[in-house]
Amino acid sequence: MASSSLALGYIPGATPAKWARIWAQRHPDVPLQLCSLNAGDAADAARAGTVDIALLRLPADTSGLAVIPLYEETTVVVVPTDHLLSAADAVTATDLDGEPRLIPRDDAVVWADAPGVVVGHRPENTEQATELVAAGVGVLIVPQSLARLHHRRDLTYRQITDAPTCPVALALPEGPQSALVEEFIGIVRGRKPGSSRGQTPPAPKRTAREKALAKQAARAAAGKVARTPGRAKRARR
Incomplete structure (x- = not known):
């Protein structure tokens, strides 16, 4: 494989470290550049070629992109550690009825009939919303990875058992892909060394x-x- 580089864009909460480690082991002469992206910019970055591949959450505007679904994230509610809901191992939507709920502008959970009473002020992002949760303004519904990313000692989170999950996928421009991109997709899919596409058939x-x-x-x-x-x-x- 010719020496070059590959750029992988990823959204907050996503963890491409395992894939990056495997890539470095197999191709030490080909750097994998990890580029942090805002959730709303990930698809555009892949379309524009700013990154070769984008790791993003769905739904998103994926026109002109090939999408490879990866996994579904658990949806949780973030509350103060002294909140009544923190006493439970998990909660349901009914448990959140009447709770003031914060919706940041980068909201990542698509849930049309989500429980709670929406707070009028919309924080600019999930990080700011988390700070408001700590201040007692309301609760926050997010994918579990974002709850972990913005974890604070005065906050905790609980799974919402009947909430929709948050799909995560790879997105890349439609059409033929380079050998580097195909190799990375193979790593993500768990393909072993030497079993890449294009290998001479037995x-x-x-x-x-x-x-x-x-x-x-x-x-x-x-x-x-x-x-x-x-x-x-x-x-x-």
Whole structure:
């Protein structure tokens, strides 16, 4: 593989470290550039070629992009550690009825009938919303990875068992892909070293007749070699 580089854009909360580690082991001469992206800019970055591949959450405007679904994130509610809901191991939507709920402008959870009473002020981002949760302004519904990213000692989170999940996917420009991009996709999909696409396929199995003919040819060749010294001796007499 020719020495070059590959740019992977990723949104807040996404963790491409495992893939980056495997890439570095397999291709130490080809740097994998990790580019942090705002959630709303990830698809545009892939479309514009700012990054070769974008790791993003769905739904998003993926026009002109090929999308490879990866996994579904658990949805949680972030509350202060002394909140009544913190006593439970998990909660349901009904448990959140009547709770003041913050919706940041970069909201990542698509839930049309989400419970709670929406707070009028919309924080600019999830980080600011988390600070307002700590201040007691309201609760926050986010993918679990964002709750972990913005974790504070005075906050905790609980899974909402009946909430929709948050899909995560790779997005890249439509059309033929470079060998580097194909190699990275293979790593994400768990493909082992040496099993990438384009590898020379194994030779087809021979039929019984072909095997028999091969054995006959091998025996004939061996007999010819064995007789050769005798002829050579007779020629020297």
